[in-house]
Amino acid sequence: MADQQPRHISHDLYTASEKLLQDAKTSYPHKAGRGDVREDIFRDFLAKRLPVTVAATKGHIADSNGRITSEMDIILFDPLARLVLGEGPRSQKVLPVECVHAVIEVRTKLNRAAIADVADKVSEIATLNRYYRATHVASFLGFDGDEFRMAAPSTRNTAQALPILTYLVGFDGNTAATIQRELDSYQPAIEGILKIGDYYGGRSGDAIAVSSLEHFSLSVLITSLLGHLLNFVTYRTLATPALERYLSCLRAATDSKDESE
Numbered sequence: 001m002a003d004q005q006p007r008h009i010s011h012d013l014y015t016a017s018e019k020l021l022q023d024a025k026t027s028y029p030h031k032a033g034r035g036d037v038r039e040d041i042f043r044d045f046l047a048k049r050l051p052v053t054v055a056a057t058k059g060h061i062a063d064s065n066g067r068i069t070s071e072m073d074i075i076l077f078d079p080l081a082r083l084v085l086g087e088g089p090r091s092q093k094v095l096p097v098e099c100v101h102a103v104i105e106v107r108t109k110l111n112r113a114a115i116a117d118v119a120d121k122v123s124e125i126a127t128l129n130r131y132y133r134a135t136h137v138a139s140f141l142g143f144d145g146d147e148f149r150m151a152a153p154s155t156r157n158t159a160q161a162l163p164i165l166t167y168l169v170g171f172d173g174n175t176a177a178t179i180q181r182e183l184d185s186y187q188p189a190i191e192g193i194l195k196i197g198d199y200y201g202g203r204s205g206d207a208i209a210v211s212s213l214e215h216f217s218l219s220v221l222i223t224s225l226l227g228h229l230l231n232f233v234t235y236r237t238l239a240t241p242a243l244e245r246y247l248s249c250l251r252a253a254t255d256s257k258d259e260s261e
Helices: 004-026 034-047 112-126 136-140 146-151 176-186 214-236 244-260
Strands: 055-062 072-077 093-096 100-110 132-134 165-173 192-195 199-204 207-212 239-241
Touching: 004 034, 004 165, 004 214, 034 055, 034 072, 034 100, 072 093, 100 112, 100 214, 112 165, 112 176, 165 214, 176 192, 176 199, 176 207, 192 207, 192 214, 199 214, 207 214, 214 239
Parallel strands: 055 093, 100 165, 165 192
Antiparallel strands: 055 072, 072 100, 132 239, 192 199, 199 207
């Protein structure tokens, strides 16, 4: 019985992969706006399979030092720790970087231009500073020495403590061999690349190895993503986002405006 469960899950994702491609072909026949619809299709697919402690939205990511990214297609974040800093067109949220787990960029076609664009998004995210404070659990376990402060300090940048991973998903595009050559030459700092129904490339050290797995490729991406989300669950028992930093910034901005008036 235990052997049947993984097979059932894998088969479910195989079927879901087929349905994603079919929905992408039939839901919006016109070229204009096709990209947005495919983002919505993949976001809805994820929403049905993510843990209840993870939410998905389109929007921007900001830090407490005032930096803000360009628009991200799908931001996976902790809805319990979020602090919506603003809302743009089509309900695009601006979220603090501390509550963000991962980013997924969706493209109609996978090619060198798509890889380069997502690499730029990764660079944007890397400029954001994250700040956490120790939880009572962490103090109880004795994680209050130098090692813990380096992993989750309250006043220092924690970008290396638990990285925000970025994935690239496409509904069409270049072959696995071509994408492998593009990745080898460009070496983008992305965690994985998926062409739905065809192949998946996952990071192994400094390289990304692309494998042609047809519709099983989707299950490999989901496995990678869920593993990363579980790391965040563990991390949250030791540290919690220092969102009060944003409140201090907002108060300072309000006080400055009052003084100018």
